[in-house]
Amino acid sequence: MLAETAAAVRGRPPLGPEPLEPVPHRVVGCRKETDDVTTLSLESLSGATPTFAPGQFNMLTAYGVGEAAISVSSSRREAGALRHTVRDVGPVSAALCRARLGDVVGVRGPFGKSWGVGEADLATGDVVVVAGGIGLAPLRGAIDELVHRPDADGGRVFVLTGARDPSQLIFGDDLEAWGRAGAVVAVTVDTAPRGWTGHVGLVTSLLGGIDCDPGTTTALICGPEIMMRFTAKALVDRGIDPRRIKLSMERNMQCGLGWCGHCQLGPYLLCRDGPVLPYGGDVARLMTERER
Amino acid sequence: MRTGGTATIDRHGLDLLIAALAEAGFDTKGPVVREGAIMPGAIRTSADLPVGVRDAQGPGHYRLEHSGDDRLFDWAVGPGSWNAEFFPPSQELWRSTSTGDITSHARPGPGSTRPLAIVGARPCELAALAVLDRVLLDGAVTDPDYAARRADAFVMVAECGTPAATCFCTSMGTGPAATGGFDLALTELDGGGQRYVVRVGSDRGAAFLEGVPHAGAVPTDLTARDRRLASAAAAIVRTVNSDRVAGLLADSIDHPHWDEIAERCLACGNCTMVCPTCFCSDVSDTTDLTGEVRRDRTWSSCFDLDHSYLHGGSVRVSVSSRYRQWLTHKLSTWWDQFDTSGCVGCGRCVAWCPVGIDLTEEVAVITADDGRAGPASGPLPATESESVSESGSAGGTP
Ligand SMILES: Cc1cc2nc3c(=O)[nH]c(=O)nc-3n(C[C@H](O)[C@H](O)[C@H](O)COP(=O)(O)OP(=O)(O)OC[C@H]3O[C@@H](n4cnc5c(N)ncnc54)[C@H](O)[C@@H]3O)c2cc1C
Ligand code: SF4
Ligand code: SF4
Ligand code: FES
Numbered sequence: 061m062l063a064e065t066a067a068a069v070r071g072r073p074p075l076g077p078e079p080l081e082p083v084p085h086r087v088v089g090c091r092k093e094t095d096d097v098t099t100l101s102l103e104s105l106s107g108a109t110p111t112f113a114p115g116q117f118n119m120l121t122a123y124g125v126g127e128a129a130i131s132v133s134s135s136r137r138e139a140g141a142l143r144h145t146v147r148d149v150g151p152v153s154a155a156l157c158r159a160r161l162g163d164v165v166g167v168r169g170p171f172g173k174s175w176g177v178g179e180a181d182l183a184t185g186d187v188v189v190v191a192g193g194i195g196l197a198p199l200r201g202a203i204d205e206l207v208h209r210p211d212a213d214g215g216r217v218f219v220l221t222g223a224r225d226p227s228q229l230i231f232g233d234d235l236e237a238w239g240r241a242g243a244v245v246a247v248t249v250d251t252a253p254r255g256w257t258g259h260v261g262l263v264t265s266l267l268g269g270i271d272c273d274p275g276t277t278t279a280l281i282c283g284p285e286i287m288m289r290f291t292a293k294a295l296v297d298r299g300i301d302p303r304r305i306k307l308s309m310e311r312n313m314q315c316g317l318g319w320c321g322h323c324q325l326g327p328y329l330l331c332r333d334g335p336v337l338p339y340g341g342d343v344a345r346l347m348t349e350r351e352r
Numbered sequence: 353m354r355t356g357g358t359a360t361i362d363r364h365g366l367d368l369l370i371a372a373l374a375e376a377g378f379d380t381k382g383p384v385v386r387e388g389a390i391m392p393g394a395i396r397t398s399a400d401l402p403v404g405v406r407d408a409q410g411p412g413h414y415r416l417e418h419s420g421d422d423r424l425f426d427w428a429v430g431p432g433s434w435n436a437e438f439f440p441p442s443q444e445l446w447r448s449t450s451t452g453d454i455t456s457h458a459r460p461g462p463g464s465t466r467p468l469a470i471v472g473a474r475p476c477e478l479a480a481l482a483v484l485d486r487v488l489l490d491g492a493v494t495d496p497d498y499a500a501r502r503a504d505a506f507v508m509v510a511e512c513g514t515p516a517a518t519c520f521c522t523s524m525g526t527g528p529a530a531t532g533g534f535d536l537a538l539t540e541l542d543g544g545g546q547r548y549v550v551r552v553g554s555d556r557g558a559a560f561l562e563g564v565p566h567a568g569a570v571p572t573d574l575t576a577r578d579r580r581l582a583s584a585a586a587a588i589v590r591t592v593n594s595d596r597v598a599g600l601l602a603d604s605i606d607h608p609h610w611d612e613i614a615e616r617c618l619a620c621g622n623c624t625m626v627c628p629t630c631f632c633s634d635v636s637d638t639t640d641l642t643g644e645v646r647r648d649r650t651w652s653s654c655f656d657l658d659h660s661y662l663h664g665g666s667v668r669v670s671v672s673s674r675y676r677q678w679l680t681h682k683l684s685t686w687w688d689q690f691d692t693s694g695c696v697g698c699g700r701c702v703a704w705c706p707v708g709i710d711l712t713e714e715v716a717v718i719t720a721d722d723g724r725a726g727p728a729s730g731p732l733p734a735t736e737s738e739s740v741s742e743s744g745s746a747g748g749t750p
Binding site: 077078079080081084105121123124125126127149150164166310311312314315317318319320321322324326327328329332349350351352 | 445446448454455457459487488491492493495496602605606631632633634635636637638639643645647649652654658659660661662663667668669670672673677680681685688689
């Protein structure tokens with residue numbers, strides 16, 4: 061028995077893949093959305109594209125610089141490359157925005173909970189989508205599927221999006237296409253240059269202009285935390301069930317695997333339990349507690 | 353001999369056991385005295401263990417004393433714990449192979465190919481490893497290096513006969529007896545006889561025990577063991593009401609006492625560095641002049657401002673919010689995240705806090721004025737052991 065034990069301890073089982081090692085992807089498309097926002101289309105060098113659900117994110121590696129959590133901005137209706145829309149705010153995001161066609165970027169994921177598009181509670185009924193700035197990126201794939209719901213039973217899609225000024229608006233083509241596909245699309249800017257004929261004001265100010273049916277409405281919100289809080293409150297005031305208001309929450313993320321502890325928001329590990337969480341329940345409270 | 357069986361060995365038997373483990377290919381480690389503290393280290397014989405050493409601990413206080421006897425396990429815990437053997441403070445994950453191709457990676461893997469044999473881990477330390485297992489093994493993705501180090505490690509636990517004034521394992525259900533997670537459990541019997549009751553926790557443990565001179569444990573041996581553990585439990589002065597503390601803390605996010613603690617707390621992060629369950633880490637990439645890229649994973653602390661950094665600033669700026677994050681995580685939100693307590697009651701954070709902040713006391717204050725049947729924790733009125741251990745200077749940084 062002792063000899064067997066000794067033999068057994070000497071041979072370790074082979075290691076599985078290293079979960080913190082990214083899969084190399086080639087940049088097959090770059091599109092400048094604004095002066096500091098770029099959309100990268102990525103294709104795995106091995107050819108295998110992982111399946112994802114809108115609202116999930118990947119950890120993107122700019123080799124030698126670092127990793128950042130970036131939402132998938134493609135739609136599952138689009139074939140081929142995986143899209144990510146990145147705003148240059150620091151070293152990693154800047155390096156990603158500098159990537160050129162043919163460059164190699166690392167991808168780990170997808171991680172986290174999605175918006176739930178394609179699941180039963182979003183199959184029918186009205187859907188109000190509210191996005192602030194780059195917050196439209198994780199919603200892009202969701203909206204694209206929602207406006208093409210096969211059997212929505214009269215359910216409508218409202219897309220409300222805002223940016224600091226018109227030059228910061230992203231996905232103009234998509235907004236038009238969603239409008240053509242039947243969505244109610246409204247755009248606002250915080251400050252407008254001369255010649256802007258659209259709406260001016262915070263994105264919450266667009267809520268008054270829509271006639272969604274509170275009884276059937278699900279809301280999907282992504283943007284700065286304060287914007288999400290005010291939007292969610294306004295929607296609750298209109299009679300929408302807080303559990304049907306979904307937010308994409310953000311905290312520092314270093315792993316995506318539930319190992320690094322950085323993405324905690326009270327009881328949640330946002331990379332695992334989020335980033336999409338219902339406003340109803342304890343998120344509404346967590347958002348009002350200082351420095352959570 | 354089977355799992356659950358008992359025997360006794362003497363000091364010579366213990367030495368033979370350590371030798372047999374080394375012979376079988378294990379890297380034998382145990383608690384050793386290093387730089388004035390008991391720390392994990394390499395051992396070849398039982399003489400390398402903290403022979404005749406006691407530890408005097410209190411808030412902000414840790415000191416070793418020499419008793420002159422030849423007992424091996426009459427101390428509680430030092431600043432270092434076995435978690436670092438399985439989840440190292442700094443770990444290279446991969447690097448680009450030097451061909452200049454950043455997409456082709458080499459991995460150092462779990463390091464030593466020799467499995468670890470621990471001689472003399474504490475029951476609360478095994479409980480802490482079980483907590484880390486929940487995080488690194490039981491989630492959707494398993495940490496392969498941790499799993500490899502953990503899989504074949506041999507664990508001999510030394511049950512506690514002499515707790516420190518900082519211990520509260522009895523509150524957390526983690527000591528002074530070991531309940532599982534070991535191959536062999538040792539209890540050092542009273543007196544100078546150098547005899548140990550051994551309980552078998554695995555087939556592997558039984559095989560090693562059978563290979564060394566041992567005797568059956570007679571009823572008086574087992575009573576002596578029980579007496580020793582009962583007196584250890586009775587000597588523990590600190591408490592946390594582990595049944596209620598999670599809920600009470602969750603309801604105390606706005607308590608003014610967090611700000612009061614922040615006036616004392618230096619946000620040094622010592623508590624997180626000595627805690628055997630803390631798992632927070634940073635993942636960072638670097639590149640050298642040759643263009644070689646590598647990724648490392650390094651322990652980090654929720655007391656660092658950067659821990660909660662988001663573009664535009666950190667979420668938890670005030671010391672108050674960072675201390676609250678640490679304490680509520682340990683005792684409350686850990687349950688939500690991993691269905692276990694994040695605190696095993698080892699008392700390290702109490703002893704190694706340079707300003708002597710005592711988690712059990714802070715919990716008692718925060719949960720006291722809640723009106724629901726008294727405080728959820730706190731030190732009992734000072735006993736002799738505590739007043740002795742509290743004399744002396746602060747321990748300093750481990
Ligand atoms: C679930 C999720 C989805 C995201 N989706 C997108 C997206 O689609 N497009 C986009 O442009 N940005 C997105 N972000 C934000 C993006 O991750 C940060 O802007 C990015 O990490 C900044 O890194 P940096 O090195 O460029 O800048 P720095 O600000 O210098 O960041 C340094 C480090 O801090 C951390 N960090 C800083 N800001 C954030 C942040 N906002 N969130 C998480 N960690 C942060 C990272 O660990 C980063 O490596 C998302 C964040 C999360 C949590
Ligand atoms: S919180 Fe303190 S007492 Fe609890 S396990 Fe960590 S170091 Fe030990
Ligand atoms: S060890 Fe003490 S002073 Fe340092 S961060 Fe922890 S509680 Fe604060
Ligand atoms: S990002 Fe590391 S635990 Fe969530």
